[in-house]
Amino acid sequence: MTKKANHPVKTTEKTLELIETLDTGDGSRLSELEEQLEMSKSGIHNHLSTLREHGYVEKNGDLYALNLKFLSLGGHVRSRSSLYRHGRSKIDQLADDTGMLANLATEENGRAVYLYQSRGQYAVNLDTHVGFRLPLHNIGIGKAILASLPRDRVEGIVDQWGLPEATANTITDREELFEELDRIEERGFATDDEERTEGLTCIGAPVNLGGEVLGAISISAPTKRLGNSGFDDNITAEVESTAHELALDIKYARE
Structure with missing residues (x-):
């Protein structure tokens, strides 16, 4: 079983929740993510921008999706x-x-x-x-x-x-x-x-x-x-x- 973290980092948890949400579809708009997550639109955008900077998320038009960098890691x-x-x-x-x-x-x-x-x-x-x-x-x-x-x-x-x-x-x-x-x-x-x-x-x-x-x-x-x-x-x-x-x-x- 997964071991519970003694002192979970909330920011990390929010990033992982965002990644798992993106993993359920072929692309999501910022407004759609806001509806699915208990996060502000600005907070979601900050997480997405950081993930894009490090090559884990790509943006096509107004759609955000996971990048193939996850395939490399997996x-x-x-x-x-x-x-x-x-x-x-x-x-x-x-x-x-x-x-x-x-x-x-x-x-x-x-x-x-x-x-x-x-x-x-x-x-x-x-x-x-x-x-x-x-x-x-x-x-x-x-x-x-x-x-x-x-x-x-x-x-x-x-x-x-x-x-x-x-x-x-x-x-x-x-x-x-x-x-x-x-x-x-x-x-x-x-x-x-x-x-x-x-x-x-x-x-x-x-x-x-x-x-x-x-x-x-x-x-x-x-x-x-x-x-x-x-x-x-x-x-x-x-x-x-x-x-x-x-x-x-x-x-x-x-x-």
Whole structure:
């Protein structure tokens, strides 16, 4: 979980709130930001001017937007991840072999964070992308991670984020979730049967290194292409074996 600052700096908090607000759209006017934030127009303008000076915000006409400098910073952080460095080629291969959208994610602050995606021949367009953060309880890749974490850690995540409903299939009951996680741990893979997005099914498997949960991988596809009947076929085995191979690659790289 994120540790609370002992002495938070209000100015920094306001800048971060502004950045996160800009991150939700393709550009915002000063008046729009004033409506969304508890800040004066002059205060917002001062923050934006400082961010522009340092290359973090750009202005096109009367629209303010985040600059690609954030991509540079995020790319550097991602490159330090052994899961990402060793996982890219395997995710590419999984996408090629299955024809589907293959995903690589880790857990941070009780959320799934996408590190890499690769598109196969039949991959669908989703709202997910590198850096995208999602709840763990209603996606295959997230449930694979949860099932590998200690119960008290999962309890903490549920306490922090709850179990919000995304579709009629979302698990919103704590005990039902833990029963599902027990089944996932026993069989070695997780499924998402239209639990976040109607018409979409996912299969996920954890990248587990001797009890250290590094993250998980998954494939996503329309339910009509993958479906419940696909949960026990060769595709499921390929997802599991890819996750296992990735864990071994990281293990041997550490030795």
